[in-house]
Amino acid sequence: MRMFIVGFTVLLLAAATPAMAEPHNRTITDMIGRQVGVPGQVDRVICSGSGCLRLLVYLQAQDRIVGVDSAEKGGLPFAADARPYAVNNRQFDALPLFGEFRGHDNPELIAALDPQPQVILKVNAPRDGSVDSLETKTGIPVVGLGYGNLTHGRENLDATLRMMGDVLGLAQRAEEIIAYFDHLQTDLQQRVSTVADTAKPTTYIGGVSMRGGHGFASTEPGYAPFAFLNVRNVAGKLDAGATDFAHATVAKEQLLLWDPEIIFLDIASARLAPSANGLEQLRKDPVYQTLSAVRSGQVYGVFPYNFYNTNFESVFANAYYIGSILYPEQFADLDPMAKAEEISTFLNGGRAFEQINKDFDAIGFSRIPVR
Numbered sequence: 001m002r003m004f005i006v007g008f009t010v011l012l013l014a015a016a017t018p019a020m021a022e023p024h025n026r027t028i029t030d031m032i033g034r035q036v037g038v039p040g041q042v043d044r045v046i047c048s049g050s051g052c053l054r055l056l057v058y059l060q061a062q063d064r065i066v067g068v069d070s071a072e073k074g075g076l077p078f079a080a081d082a083r084p085y086a087v088n089n090r091q092f093d094a095l096p097l098f099g100e101f102r103g104h105d106n107p108e109l110i111a112a113l114d115p116q117p118q119v120i121l122k123v124n125a126p127r128d129g130s131v132d133s134l135e136t137k138t139g140i141p142v143v144g145l146g147y148g149n150l151t152h153g154r155e156n157l158d159a160t161l162r163m164m165g166d167v168l169g170l171a172q173r174a175e176e177i178i179a180y181f182d183h184l185q186t187d188l189q190q191r192v193s194t195v196a197d198t199a200k201p202t203t204y205i206g207g208v209s210m211r212g213g214h215g216f217a218s219t220e221p222g223y224a225p226f227a228f229l230n231v232r233n234v235a236g237k238l239d240a241g242a243t244d245f246a247h248a249t250v251a252k253e254q255l256l257l258w259d260p261e262i263i264f265l266d267i268a269s270a271r272l273a274p275s276a277n278g279l280e281q282l283r284k285d286p287v288y289q290t291l292s293a294v295r296s297g298q299v300y301g302v303f304p305y306n307f308y309n310t311n312f313e314s315v316f317a318n319a320y321y322i323g324s325i326l327y328p329e330q331f332a333d334l335d336p337m338a339k340a341e342e343i344s345t346f347l348n349g350g351r352a353f354e355q356i357n358k359d360f361d362a363i364g365f366s367r368i369p370v371r
Contacts, residue, residue, distance in 0.1 A: 023039065024037030024038055024039060024141065025038075025039055025040030026038060026040060028143070028163070028166065028167065030125070030143045030144040030145065030163065031125070031144055031145050031146050031159060031160065031163060032125050032126075032127050032131065032144035033127075034131065034132070034144055036141050036142070036143055036144075037141055038118075038119055038141050038143065038167055039118050039119070041169065042064070042118050042119050042167055042168055042169065043064055043118065044064055044066045044115055044116065044117045044118050044119075045061075045064050045065065045066070045117050045118065045119050045120070045121055045168070046065065046066060046067045046068070046098055046110065046113070046117045046120055046121070047065065047068075047069075047121050047122075047123075048069065048098075048099065048103050048105050048120055048121065048122040048123070049102065049103035049122050049123035049124050049125070049145075049147075050071075050101070050102050050103070050123065050124065050147070050308050050309035051123055051147055051308060051309030051310065052121055052122065052123040052145070052147075053065070053068070053072065053085065053086075053092070054083065054085045054308075054309065054311070054312075055123070055147075055160065055161060055164060056121070056164065057085040057088070057089060057347070057348055057349075058085070058161070058177050058312075058347045058348070059161070059164060059165060059168060059170045059173050059174060059177070060170070060173055060349070061168050061170060062089050062092075064168070065092065065095060066095065066096070066113055066115055066116070066117050067095055067096045067097065067098040067109075067110070067113045067117065068092050068093075068095045068096075068097065068098065069097070069098060069099050069100060069101050069103075069104075069105075070097065070099070070100045070101045071101035071308050072086065072092040072093060072095070073093055073097060074093070075100070075101050076101065076307075076308060078268070078271060078307075080271055080356075080359035080360055081307075081356070081359070082267075082268055082303065082304035082307040082311065082314075082356050082359075082360070083307050083308055083311060084311060084313050084314065084344045084347070084348050084352035084353065084356065085347075085348050085352075087348075087352040087355055087356060088344070088348040088349055088350040088351075088352055089348075096109075096113055097109060098110045098113060101308065103122065103123075103124070105120075105122075105134055107134060107137035107138050110134075110138045110140065111137075111138050111139070116140070117140055118140070118141075119140065119141050119142075119143055119167060120134065120135075120138070120140050120141070120142040120143070121143050121145060121164060121167070122134075122142055122143065122144055122145060123145045123146065123147045123160065123309075124145075124146065124147050125142075125144030125145060125146075131144050143163065143164075143167055145160045145163060145164065146159060146160045147160060147309060147310075148160055149224065149310055150181065150185070150224045150310075150312060150315055150316075151222055151224050151227050152222065157312075158178050161174045161177055161178060162174050162175075162178075177347070180346060180347075181312070181316075184316045184319075184343070185228055185316075188228040188229060188316075188319050188320070188323065189228060189229075189230070191323060191327070191330040191331060192229050192230055192323065192327055192330055195230075195327055195330065197232070199327075200230075200231060200232045200326065201232065201260075201261040201262050201326060202232045202234050202258070202259075202260045202261045202262070203226065203231050203232060203233055203234065203260055203261070203262045203263070203264065203322075203326065204219065204233070204234050204235060204255070204258065204260040204262075204263050204264070204293075205219055205220065205223050205225075205226065205233075205235075205263075205264045205265075205266065205302070205305075206218065206219055206263060206264070206265055206266070206269070206278055206282075207265050207266040207267075207268065207269025207270070207278030207279075208220050208223070208247070208266045208269075208305050208306065209266065209268045209269070209304060209305065209306040209307060210246070210247040210306060214249070214269065214272075214276065214278070215269060215272070215275075215276045215277065215278045215281050216265070216269065216278035216279075216281045216282055216285075216288065217249050217250045217251070217252070217255070218247070218248075218249055218269070218278070219235045219247075219248055219249075219250055220235075220246060220247055220248070220305070221233070221235045221236050221237070221238040221248055222236075222246065223305070224305075224315045224319070225302075225315060225316075225318045225319035225322050226322070228319045229319060229322060229323050229326065229327075231322070231326060234258035234260045235248060235250060235258075238250075252285075252287045252288070255287075255288070255291065256287065256290065256291070259291060259292050259293075260291070260292070260293055261292060261293055261296075261298060262293055262298045262300070262325065262326065263282075263291070263293040263294070263298060263299045263300070264299075264300050264301075264302050264318075264322060264325075265278055265279060265282070265299060265300070265301055265302070265368060266278070266302060266303075266304055266305055267279075267301045267302065267303060267304060267360045267363050267364050268304035268305075268306075268307060268360075270301075270360065270361070270363060271360065279363075279368065279370070282294060282299065282370045283370050283371075289370075289371065294370050294371060295371070297367065297369070297370075297371070298367075299367065299368045299370050300321075300322075300325055300365075300366065300367055300368060301360075301363040301364045301365065301366055301368050302314075302318040302321060302322065302364065302365070303317060303318055303340075303353065303356060303357075303364050303365075305318070312347070313340075313343045313344050313347050313348065313352075314340075316343050317336070317339065317340035317343055317344075317353060320334065320336050320339045320340070321336035321340070321365045324336050336365050337353060337354065337357075337365055340353040340365070341353055341354065353365075
């Protein structure tokens with residue numbers, strides 16, 4: 001018994017001891033202004049925070065992951081998964097757990113990982129000292145990153161990709177991703193550049209997730225697919241204050257006043273409980289039933305925009321589909337689903353949207369009956 005107790009104590013102490021740091025061959029300045037020493041060659045990492053692993057997959061470095069957070073082990077509050085990067089990397093579920101989703105890391109679990117990560121990549125890293133604390137407790141360098149988006153946060157996104165590429169020795173791939181995003185955005189904008197404002201129907205996107213699922217009233221005034229297509233977004237002028245048009249909840253009375261001609265529904269909302277299910281609200285709420293788009297059957301499903309942070313491939317895929325609905329002549333040369341799978345293959349190494357659509361009752365990229 002004594003030997004067991006002593007051995008058990010030793011195990012506990014070993015689990016709490018910081019890892020033996022590898023030699024740091026260079027120093028970088030991370031995105032929160034910290035000087036971080038990192039090895040010259042980084043082959044083993046973990047990704048902390050919403051969406052970090054998505055960007056790592058884009059960089060084609062998924063084979064360097066040695067542990068995952070709870071989001072990769074069924075920890076998200078959704079029955080179906082709408083993250084194309086995860087659909088293409090089911091092996092993540094078998095990797096060891098190092099903490100909870102949204103960046104709630106467990107230093108003891110990290111220190112116990114075998115093999116040990118050489119670097120911890122952390123998106124949306126706070127400036128409150130917690131990153132330094134995690135580095136001290138684990139003995140592993142932590143690189144603070146941003147995340148950004150494809151519109152007002154594009155510089156942040158590009159900088160994040162470039163820093164991750166620098167740390168991992170994948171700078172060329174980072175530039176390829178950035179150039180691909182530029183190409184898609186330019187293509188979308190050029191397709192609609194000659195469409196007269198008078199030919200543009202008014203539109204609304206409902207059911208957009210933000211740190212969880214929401215009903216039909218949930219929207220993004222700066223919804224990127226609408227921005228790329230220069231559509232007449234009825235919610236586009238809402239003042240979302242410090243969030244820079246990131247999210248808004250619209251009153252029913254305002255939606256009645258706007259009365260959009262065409263409605264798009266983020267299909268993540270259709271998997272929520274009835275009280276928050278945007279599709280059920282459209283079908284059963286007498287107020288929404290009076291909307292012109294509902295009465296005329298102009299309601300269409302698009303893939304989840306935010307699902308453990310923004311799905312960038314879904315943003316562009318949705319933009320091509322929305323363009324095909326609003327401006328069919330300008331998008332007559334392409335199949336939106338085929339284009340979506342092309343985008344997923346470039347970013348994630350394989351097709352994902354048909355599988356996601358199957359898991360969401362095949363209402364993505366389709367007209368949804370609501371009457």
